[in-house]
Amino acid sequence: MEMHQLAYFVAVAEERNFTRAAARLRISQSGVSAQIRQLERELGAELFDRASRAVALTAAGKAALEPARAVLKAAEEVARSVDDVRGLVRGSLTVGMVIGCTVTPLFAALADLNAGHPGVEVALLEDASDRLADGVRAGVLDVALLGTAVLPDGLESLTLISEPLAALVPPGHPLAGRAEATLAEVCAGPVVCMPPGTGLRTVFDLACAERGLTPHVALTASAADAIADLSARGLGTAILTPSMSAAYTGRLTALPISDLSTPALLALAWRPNPSPAARAFLTHARARFGL
Missing domain, CATH: 1.10.10.10 (Winged helix-like DNA-binding domain superfamily/Winged helix DNA-binding domain)
Structure with a gap:
């Protein structure tokens, strides 16, 4: 045997x-x-x-x-x-990353791991956050970068970013010029947002359900740039976060959603008792994210 x-x-x-x-x-x-x-x-x-x-x-x-x-x-x-x-890290590391999320510190941590431990074979896979969490639980993934509303059960996690949602509108939109907007006002027209399974969409859908709102999701896209561009062309209110919104100042106005307090989380998740390669990667990730 x-x-x-x-x-x-x-x-x-x-x-x-x-x-x-x-x-x-x-x-x-x-x-x-x-x-x-x-x-x-x-x-x-x-x-x-x-x-x-x-x-x-x-x-x-x-x-x-x-x-x-x-x-x-x-x-x-x-x-x-x-x-x-022996102070030796070897083997393989499979990291999951939520679709459409370009996070430079994550890539830098992978580069640090490769430089310090060239014997570790690294794979990076993209998927929706809910499937990534399932992949970590099943042992298919060692670590995953998740966008979520709630930290996943049964896993260790490290919150990297916690932000509220924001509504982005182009000039001429009915909400343009406002200092903030309610969720009902945002849902009064078409919206452009992330697909189901992502953290931003989960927060948005849960908040709408709690208030009995049925938003008209006109278009979905996995990348913030695509969502912003579609909104700038008048196809709907973009649902992003304040940090994402900064890149589109001038084209879009970011409005806080006054009655939505649940933040969208970006977090690393892994199983208890991670492998040496996963532990080494998490050490580099904490350093790169300043945590």
Whole structure:
């Protein structure tokens, strides 16, 4: 029985699919299947019921899953303890980043990690914040940069930015010239905002639902520049934050939303007991963000 066979077994059990498990492990599906078959021969029992479309654990597979996880965790602890003693960071680091979010300090922290620990293989993936949080919980991602309304349950987190939403309007808009606006006034016309799953959109949707408002979301875009440009062309009120708004002074006027106090959060999230590579990255991230 080999350690990698147990890792393949756990991946298939968690993904309930050989193809997804192979993608997660970054090896061929045939390689995963062959190693699982070898493990089953050594154990003398089938671990998966392959008759149904969704791969399911047999009774033997269910009995083996937690011990397999425990063995893999113990092996990780052994490697981590030795690495800590030697001051060595190696392995891989997969970082998730919310779509449309260009955060220079995050990139600088990745560059610092690469300079200090060139043996770490780094991958950067973009997705919606809710899926990124799920990816961290599932172990697909080591760390994720999330835009959110509430810090994710079950994960360690570090808030980088906490800001209220702002409404951006072009000259000639009914709200132009106002010092502030209510959420109902913002929702009286079309709005342009981030797509569902992003922190700004979550804050906006929750606030509207609490007040019984149904906004007309005319257009969505993942990048702040695109949202601002669409708004400047008269297609709707842009929903962004004050720090995002600064780049569009002159083209758009940013109005505080007077009755919306819940901030949009930008945060790093990771599982408890992170890997040495993740811990090293978080150290660099704290330094780059000045935290």
